[in-house]
Amino acid sequence: MALGGFSSELHVLAVDDSFVDRKVIERLLKISACKVTTVESGARALQYLGLDGPNGSSSALTDLKVNLIVTDYSMPGLTGYELLKKIKESSAFREIPVVIMSSENIQPRIEQCMIEGAEDFLLKPVKLADVKRLKELIMRVGEAKEGLTKSSSPKRILQNDIDSSPSSSSSSSSSQDVSSLDDDTPSSKRMKLEPKSS
Numbered sequence: 001m002a003l004g005g006f007s008s009e010l011h012v013l014a015v016d017d018s019f020v021d022r023k024v025i026e027r028l029l030k031i032s033a034c035k036v037t038t039v040e041s042g043a044r045a046l047q048y049l050g051l052d053g054p055n056g057s058s059s060a061l062t063d064l065k066v067n068l069i070v071t072d073y074s075m076p077g078l079t080g081y082e083l084l085k086k087i088k089e090s091s092a093f094r095e096i097p098v099v100i101m102s103s104e105n106i107q108p109r110i111e112q113c114m115i116e117g118a119e120d121f122l123l124k125p126v127k128l129a130d131v132k133r134l135k136e137l138i139m140r141v142g143e144a145k146e147g148l149t150k151s152s153s154p155k156r157i158l159q160n161d162i163d164s165s166p167s168s169s170s171s172s173s174s175s176q177d178v179s180s181l182d183d184d185t186p187s188s189k190r191m192k193l194e195p196k197s198s
Helices: 019-031 042-049 080-089 107-115 128-146 154-164 187-193
Strands: 011-015 035-039 068-072 098-102 120-123
Touching (some): 042 068, 080 098, 107 120
Parallel strands (some): 011 068, 098 120
């Protein structure tokens, strides 16, 4: 058995109502050697996880192994934010990291998702660099659990990685134009570089 119960191939549940966006995230995850299950709605995600029954019970799928859930924020019916809340309320799945994706860089929305327990918030279009960083994060979380260091929050690990990177701490990066970034710039840096509305 691999560290923290994680196999070498991580299983990611990708949730997006857009067929094109589902295919993009699926392709990026498969390039990164992840097993991917895609569903088109928050309700389908709950059904897949077995949380669609009365009181959100997940007894039918107690052996389901999902290492990460990536969901769009804006979906008809159950939004990604509501899906996040239901997952975090579940005793069976609350420890699974949930990453929210959105094409809109709205700071209060991002903050609310992080408060509710989101691991990260990715700005669409999602890039290969985002997926690689998430995979590394999940592996570190698994190793931390294996090493019985549950006191460290995965969100803090991620934030430290962003804050300590040389490009994010340099003063020149704040003046860098977003359009000059290459196609592989992680969305976390794209969010920081986009002008804030005053």
